[in-house]
Amino acid sequence: MTRRRWIAERWDEATATLVGAQAEHLARVLRAQPGMEADVVAGGRVFHAQVAAVSLAGSESEVRFNLAAELDADPALPVTLVLSVYKFDRMEWAIEKATELGVAAIAPVIARRTEKHLAQAALKRAERWRRIAHEASQQARRSDVPLIHDPLPLIEYARVASNSTRIVLAEQERTTTLRCAVEEAAAAAEKEMPSLEIAIGPEGGWAPNEESLFDANGWRAVSLGPRIVRAETAAIAALAVIAACLE
Numbered sequence: 001m002t003r004r005r006w007i008a009e010r011w012d013e014a015t016a017t018l019v020g021a022q023a024e025h026l027a028r029v030l031r032a033q034p035g036m037e038a039d040v041v042a043g044g045r046v047f048h049a050q051v052a053a054v055s056l057a058g059s060e061s062e063v064r065f066n067l068a069a070e071l072d073a074d075p076a077l078p079v080t081l082v083l084s085v086y087k088f089d090r091m092e093w094a095i096e097k098a099t100e101l102g103v104a105a106i107a108p109v110i111a112r113r114t115e116k117h118l119a120q121a122a123l124k125r126a127e128r129w130r131r132i133a134h135e136a137s138q139q140a141r142r143s144d145v146p147l148i149h150d151p152l153p154l155i156e157y158a159r160v161a162s163n164s165t166r167i168v169l170a171e172q173e174r175t176t177t178l179r180c181a182v183e184e185a186a187a188a189a190e191k192e193m194p195s196l197e198i199a200i201g202p203e204g205g206w207a208p209n210e211e212s213l214f215d216a217n218g219w220r221a222v223s224l225g226p227r228i229v230r231a232e233t234a235a236i237a238a239l240a241v242i243a244a245c246l247e
């Protein structure tokens with residue numbers, strides 16, 4: 001039987017500790033007892049571990065593990081998804097699926113066509129997005145949790161210097177495909193894994209001045225094909241293409 005995998009909030013060389021809601025769930029619902037075995041992720045490394053101590057105290061609950069043998073960790077896809085803020089329920093579904101598919105980081109950006117009330121609420125919503133990524137990582141048995149950046153205006157994000165290959169999914173692009181751009185980045189990176197940033201527009205798409213912003217800052221426009229897909233579909237399709245090219 002596959003051992004459950006938990007992602008610890010605190011750790012040192014010999015122990016790792018779950019805190020808060022997941023500790024309470026493990027203690028109260030799953031009745032954790034000292035000696036119980038599990039896989040525990042601590043700082044991006046995975047260990048076979050045993051429960052050492054359980055303290056059931058509501059949101060202050062804690063479960064401490066003793067770390068035993070280190071297990072193989074599967075690295076994330078070297079991709080930052082630059083995701084325009086759009087309808088939160090759909091965006092949160094995209095965050096969960098992108099986490100399952102191995103994304104390394106998600107950078108929410110406020111695009112020109114991001115609805116105003118969503119732009120205003122985005123910063124407060126970021127903690128919820130981090131919880132979604134944490135839970136999806138645990139469920140996917142990942143050995144890390146994607147970094148969820150604080151939302152930034154696209155105009156700021158697009159200009160920040162970066163060593164990554166910067167790709168923008170542009171629904172009107174017809175010549176370059178995502179696959180071609182990723183294969184070229186992989187060839188240029190030789191034995192290393194290329195680091196990629198993939199920008200996805202909001203429901204209304206990119207505004208004309210955003211297309212020029214991307215162009216002026218070295219972002220490469222690529223197509224996912226002739227059909228226009230929802231932003232969440234574009235996120236999943238893009239990560240699937242990248243995984244097929246790189247893994």
Ligand code: SAM
Pocket residue numbers: 168169170171172199200201202203204205206222223224225226227228229230231234
């Ligand atoms: N403006 C689009 C339209 O004509 O209806 C809608 C934008 S689409 C819902 C949201 C984002 O998904 C786009 O900004 C783009 O980043 C990405 N996208 C959707 N279909 C795409 C395609 N075929 N090629 C590249 N990107 C695509």
